[in-house]
Amino acid sequence: MAYSEMKRQPRAKVMLPAIRELIVIRALENRDKDRTLLAQELREEIENKFPKEIPPTEETLIKRISEARTKANDPRDDSWHLGTVDKYPVSVPAIPFILQVQASNPTTKISIRRAHWIDVLHTSVKDIALLSDISHHYTFYEKISELAQTAFNTARFDALLVSQDKQKSLLKLFMEMQKDVEWDTRHRVFKHVTGSEMANIIESIAFRGDMAFGINPFKTEIKLGTKEELLSLCKSNKAIKDSDQISAVDFILTLSRPILILDGIKPIFIDDISGLKR
Structure with a gap:
């Protein structure tokens, strides 16, 4: 058979990172919902949000929902306290900032993962309220990227850490992103x-x-x-x-x-x- 007569094998469709992240978010938002029902709802949502993309099959969605729920149990999402620093170290100068963020949110426990981000950010973000909000968003998007197995590139966010005015712009950017992703419903x-x-x-x-x-x-x-x-x-x-x-x-x-x-x-x-x- 001539090369020109050979049939080309269809290339496997690569799922967009944004779709993988959406699946993870919905899986975690609706932990108690039946997987099949959630998969059907997700397929409709993906068709509406990504009209140019071929949506994953229901079977693929069910599999990814199960994977996200199974992998979500990460010890870094447990509550942070000083007793965790042996296993999950943070810098000594960051500890007062972590405690202040915790004190500003008495009804919400700081996770070990978020304490890490407060440690990373506290030298750039001096305002406690901004530090609290910005560390929350870094934590959230890191978690979603890990579960969705997408690249966690923070360069877009990092560029806005250079001043308090730009940090407020960063918070506004996060809120706009949430409209499209986390709380779109x-x-x-x-x-x-x-x-x-x-x-x-x-x-x-x-x-x-x-x-x-x-x-x-x-x-x-x-x-x-x-x-x-x-x-x-x-x-x-x-x-x-x-x-x-x-x-x-x-x-x-x-x-x-x-x-x-x-x-x-x-x-x-x-x-x-x-x-x-x-």
Whole structure:
């Protein structure tokens, strides 16, 4: 047979790193969801987000979901404390910064992995609030890259560590990335609940006298109303959830846009009133 008459074997389709990372994120967000159901939902999401790509088969998705869930149990994601430094060393000068980040987030434990990133970043990021947020995002994307087996190249982030103004820009970049990756499902929730795709993100609630203020990722305050009004609204609405377990509540007191309240990378469920008293 002439060479020109030979049939070319189809090349195996290489899965985009962004698709591999999306599979890992959804697998970890929905640990208790049936793998087949999640694979079907993921296939639809991949078709919508990557229309030019051939989506993985359902069997491939199920396999990768299982792998992500199995490999997710990494001891570096356990809680950090001073007793861990023998096995997971950090520099002595970094310890006060790790403790300060921990103190600024009393309801969220610092992981060993995140303590490492605080150690790496603390000489460049002096502001504790920024250090807390930026170390969180480095930690998150390192974890996702490991599980998805994609290159963890931080050059894009590192270039914005040179000044506090640029560090704020870096935080804004991370938040934009989260819209596309980590909390993309929130848009479906808000559209379903409120008819709006826009949202304000609030990481914590501060009470001053009778007034409640939401603190967004850029440490800007948003007035929510009185403490009594806020807690009453939360109690009446409970948690509004979709199948992806993203909680949301529409604060109609002073805002025209809904709010998603987050605690670290996890949503605060609105019916857990104690979670608001921080």
